[in-house]
Amino acid sequence: MTDTALTPGAAQMRAAHARLRERLPAGWPTDASGVALESFLTRGLPGTDIEEWRYTSLAAFAGRLASALEASAEAAAQPAADPPLAAALRAAVPGPVLCLTDGQLEPGADLPAGLQIRPAARLLPGLAPVGISALADLNAAFARDGLNLAVAANAGPQGVLLIHERAASATTVGQPRVRLSLAGGSHLSVVLLATGGSATTSNAVVEVDAEAGSVLHLVQLHEGAAGAQRIARTELRLGAGASARVTSVDLGSSLSRQDVVVHLAGDDASVDVAGLCAGPSGTHVDHHLDLQHAGRHTASRTLYRSVVDSGGRVVFNGRIVVGVGAAGSDAALTNRNLLLGPGAEIDTKPELEIHTDDVRCSHGATTGQLDPAALFYLRSRGVPAAEARRLLIGAFADELLARIGLPTAEAALRNRIHALLEAAGGLAQ
């Protein structure tokens, strides 16, 4: 049952959509957009009675969405000031930068050979059918631009590309949409940085179509201002022998929900997924992972960690599904969580759904605190308590940050995590 009270009225949504249609660029697939809207309206936003949303309420998101629908005709103002980390990260990534401001792609970046931007109009319909996710439908209904990036067959490594998803002002609502198409045997390395302003709302969709034998390295970083709300769905489809390495680092905001869905569709496809969630005071961070083993001999490795401070909340849901016929599948998931102080909360749910016997699957989840023995050891060596905690939290985070492969970005993230936790007193306990 859906909590219909969460969704702005259908009439209001349709009216806003009609206004949007008037301003859509020529050639925009308004049919697909309309189908997505109707699909969204049949169910509305999911309430906490829906299993996937039991720990995350969209009530505040719905409120902002409703008021934004009235204002969405306004032209974009100057981009909001980037939060502290954004500049450091932009400096750390050596390659070209593509900016999506409120979902609108800004012109100007020179792309290396092998990469090509295709018309945004072809982003719709999405790779996944409508009706799978209400939020993805909402995005498809209200998106009016986006990034549609293609990598030519057998294109070799191109360096790192930075995609910066940001807000046009401190209060805007965006529906950013990105598609990455990797033709057979190609390589792509992308950092997707999402930043938000003090009251921004965004609902992003990232689609990846990785054809046979392609290799993707995707890093997703989210730094919202305290009041920012962001929902994002990243969906990968991997063909035969394709492999992906996906790392998500979330520094939290009043609402940050990230879904990562991976379809291991082809035989021998493999994915290595990791995530680091920081939950400073006042944040709500929810990461859902859905790994679908469909091809034979597919493999997945998953490592998620979170650090939650007093007044913060992190949710993790890691589902592994091995379908009938996915013989020889191998899946392992590990989730570790640190609670730093009173009022911190972790809700974690690793899941296994196994439909054939020729498998090796496992998951493990632990929730606890910094190891008192290690803390004592450091203090007995003369390291002050707060510094010792900082060291141990850093060590806990480092294994994940090291996956990014950009040392200056890693250092910036580490410092930012410390600063966030310090501000909330997490290091002083």
Place this chain on the structure above:
Amino acid sequence: MSAPQTDIEQLVGQRYRHGFVTEIESDTVPPGLSEDVIRFISAKKGEPEWLLEWRLKAYRHWLTMREPNWAKLGYPPIDYQGISYYSAPKQPSGPKSLDEVDPKLLETYAKLGIPLHERARLAGVAVDAVFDSVSVTTTFKDKLAEAGVIFCSFAEAAREHPELVRKYLGSVVPARDNFFAALNSAVFTDGSFVYIPEGVRCPMELSTYFRINQAKTGQFERTLIIAEAGSHVSYLEGCTAPQRDENQLHAAVVELVALRNAEIKYSTVQNWYPGDEEGRGGIYNFVTKRGDCREANAKISWTQVEAGSAITWKYPSCILRGDNSVGEFYSVAVTNNRQQADTGTKMIHIGRNTKSTIVSKGISAGRAQQAYRGLVKVFPTAENARNYTQCDSLLLGATCGAHTFPYMEVKNPSAIVEHEATTSRISDDQLFYCRQRGLKAEDAVNLIVNGFCKQVFRELPMEFAVEAQNLLNVSLEGAVG
């Protein structure tokens, strides 16, 4: 080497041994549920007015509820008006002693291997037997009474010890707790009642055997166990039913209350009729079991071997309210053919230094689907709470499913919650190793499966451990050394 399918089928595919029907005259109300039926049941039991009111309130609330659909179970809608809510073997107004019990009934229990007569004395186990809706006999009452222990049918308890029943009934599983618990609260017909006075160690194991016999009936028993401060009791429960083509509903409620320093050990071997190879017939087993460690240092331990039923929906749980209280859940679930089981536990940590352990072993074969579903919840008050969960699934065959859904909700920063789960089939290496030593493939599978379950079997009282292992068709391990 692929596990030899035929051996595996033999292992889990033994014929159901308890499928016979007892030809016995019964008092059975026509199918259907209404306030009148509830009044009829209450009157039959000679219940006090307050209990009737309690039932009716539960019923009225149940009418507003919807059947839960979150479990990973598929079955056609249950027609609650097609079930008879009361069936009792005809006998003159309740037996005074075993001699008055219908010999056919005793024969039934003998066939089931239940020691009601002299064998009971030898085995030293006090037995309450529930046949369809009513308790037919309780053995060893006198000896238990000497120790101050009350062990009787629920109906008798409601008449003889109303103050205890009134105080504790619904105090762990409220009448409105969930759809099936509400239904049970409205129509429960009998069950067992246990009261262990302060400081008493119950002198023998207590045991109830549940039997569904009559066609088109449901069984809705209610069990209430109260362990006063410093007391100790071990309680065993066994269940069987005849082989019928129809599905029969079993919706029981079990409530356990452990006060300061008390310990309750509750063991179940559930072998309700599972249906045939094609999934025809079998019991729908929707059960709410919950224990409340109400005061400090209390301990409640659930051990279950779930082998029967077409559908199992069951989550024996512990509310760890008292400081230092301990909850345990040990489970082996075996599903074969078209059986479906969604089972697990909830450990609710409220008190300080509360500890819980969960060990779940699932074996799935044929076209069966099985899910472990568990919740570990740590309240902000549960300073230093500890949980360890281990959850392993073994798959025998490419057409079955095994699923794991553990929920961990932690709101205290001094808590440590650990969960591990694995899913795999029997390893070829293990099978070959055993066969190289001279074991037949079938015996090798038995041996390995038995080893897989050992952590749980060793929690069972000996009598039940034997029964449990027989259910898995393996000879007793550890007879040597």
Place this chain on the structure above:
Amino acid sequence: MLEIRDLRVSVAGKEILKGLSLTVRPGEVHAIMGPNGSGKSTLSHVLAGRDGYEVTGGTATWHGRDLLALPPEERAWAGVFLGFQYPVEIPGVSNVYLLRAALNAKRRHAGLPEIDAIGFLKLVREKAKLMQMDESFLNRGVNEGFSGGEKKRNEIFQLAVLEPTLALLDETDSGLDIDALKVVASGVNSLRSPERAFVLVTHYQRLLGYIEPDFVHVLAGGRIVRTGDKSLATELEASGYDALRAPAA
């Protein structure tokens, strides 16, 4: 008598044994040495009946019985014992339980009554002493949490209890420190008898310093390329396997 004639075995379509012949008489100890990948482990696995090996030609008989036609347990009943290079862990199944089940299966097959609990306990205690194993090992899960050395010792202990007539020991010396090696070797030596044949598969000469073989064979490229007495092992130690490959080609 073990007679292997022109045995050809493939794994996943690749031929590993390419016409191997070997004769082992009761009472003899044969060492099969060879470089990595020469097919040593394939030979012992094929003789014991492990899945995944395709016999494409040749025969292997034990006292005239066609070993290759039997399922693994019937080879065990016929007296074949494989000491594994990597003994598997079987959680929850105690060592003694497995042994008793194995021994009784074999006895049932031979038409003998099952061994009673007391007799069995006496037997395993005696054999445990022989292998200098603590009795606590008996009740632990099969190889569960054992160190590498403990696992190998446990293999020889099982050999002592089951009393096979043909013992194939696959790299039993690998992963053993010198003390454990001596215990394993003295266990094997004490089990030598006129009815029992041993085939020791090993990469190094080390074990043969403690167990004196009657014959040493060099397996290379899927065939036995040289046969000699124990001095061959010493020669190999000095010159390495490479020197031997040339004359075989």
